[in-house]
Amino acid sequence: MFEGASNLADGVDRAFVFIFSIAAFFIIGITAFMIWVVIRYNRKKGKPAMQFTGNNTLEVIWIVIPLIIVMAMFYFGWIGFAPMRKVPADAMKVTAIGRMWEWSFDYGNGKISKIMVVPADKPVRVDLHSVDVNHSFFVPAFRVKEDVIPGYDNFLWFSAFRVGEYDILCTEYCGLMHSAMMSSVKVVPEAEFIAWLDSLPATGDIPDPEGLTLLKNTGCIACHTLDGIRLVGPSFKGFYGKTHTVVEKGAEKEVVVNEEYLRSSILEPNKQVVKGFNKGLMQPYGNVLSEDQIKLMVEYLMTLKD
Numbered sequence: 001m002f003e004g005a006s007n008l009a010d011g012v013d014r015a016f017v018f019i020f021s022i023a024a025f026f027i028i029g030i031t032a033f034m035i036w037v038v039i040r041y042n043r044k045k046g047k048p049a050m051q052f053t054g055n056n057t058l059e060v061i062w063i064v065i066p067l068i069i070v071m072a073m074f075y076f077g078w079i080g081f082a083p084m085r086k087v088p089a090d091a092m093k094v095t096a097i098g099r100m101w102e103w104s105f106d107y108g109n110g111k112i113s114k115i116m117v118v119p120a121d122k123p124v125r126v127d128l129h130s131v132d133v134n135h136s137f138f139v140p141a142f143r144v145k146e147d148v149i150p151g152y153d154n155f156l157w158f159s160a161f162r163v164g165e166y167d168i169l170c171t172e173y174c175g176l177m178h179s180a181m182m183s184s185v186k187v188v189p190e191a192e193f194i195a196w197l198d199s200l201p202a203t204g205d206i207p208d209p210e211g212l213t214l215l216k217n218t219g220c221i222a223c224h225t226l227d228g229i230r231l232v233g234p235s236f237k238g239f240y241g242k243t244h245t246v247v248e249k250g251a252e253k254e255v256v257v258n259e260e261y262l263r264s265s266i267l268e269p270n271k272q273v274v275k276g277f278n279k280g281l282m283q284p285y286g287n288v289l290s291e292d293q294i295k296l297m298v299e300y301l302m303t304l305k306d
């Protein structure tokens with residue numbers, strides 16, 4: 001159990017052993033020195049006490065030596081800590097959700113598990129999310145620990161190299177059943193992980209497609225509904241793929257709503273306005289949305305044909 005099971009463990013252990021050894025050396029050394037002084041200068045021996053003021057050599061020594069020691073502690077701490085904040089770009093993502101008093105692990109697409117399963121030798125990024133109070137996600141064997149704070153999504157990562165099952169604890173007192181807020185992480189070979197994820201039922205919320213999220217966040221659906229109801233602009237439902245009459249420079253013409261029409265209606269909404277709707281109510285979105293965002297929106301709108 002003492003042996004680390006992730007890529008980050010060595011750095012943490014090195015800093016821990018270094019700082020612990022120095023602390024142990026000084027606590028033993030100082031205590032022994034104090035005992036020696038108490039015996040050696042015992043008042044019963046009748047030696048008169050002497051007063052000293054100022055000793056430059058001594059002061060330099062007790063400034064320089066501790067300075068070197070704490071800088072060495074900092075060095076080992078830093079080289080252990082720095083890699084913890086650099087998540088490899090190819091890391092797999094899992095969201096750990098903390099609530100009173102349990103952990104759950106969201107693998108995306110509605111797949112939520114009570115225990116964590118990760119492939120061996122793969123970087124795993126764990127996004128930390130709390131739905132209620134402060135928790136702290138701790139895997140002792142991986143030497144990773146990070147607070148899970150409501151309203152502030154933190155993260156950690158690791159690459160576990162030893163197949164096995166390890167404890168997950170909450171290390172921030174979070175109420176009555178805090179001590180029972182435990183789970184475990186299973187490190188399995190990659191093929192086994194893929195099979196496990198496949199068999200995990202999708203019981204959670206399936207997130208909106210990215211294009212829909214963009215339509216919502218940009219405010220598009222305030223004027224264009226998704227259910228066919230007419231508001232300020234034409235409903236998106238069944239819009240794609242049909243022929244509509246539009247007004248361009250005062251003249252009516254027929255257009256087939258294709259990918260290009262959807263795109264140009266985001267960039268130049270007042271160029272070809274669907275007949276029966278008012279011109280000038282929608283602003284061009286070319287400088288609000290990126291090319292990629294427009295592409296995602298258009299792709300989503302194309303799925304709404306009936």
Ligand SMILES: [Cu+2]
Pocket residue numbers: 098099101134135136170171172173174178181
């Ligand atoms: Cu907790």
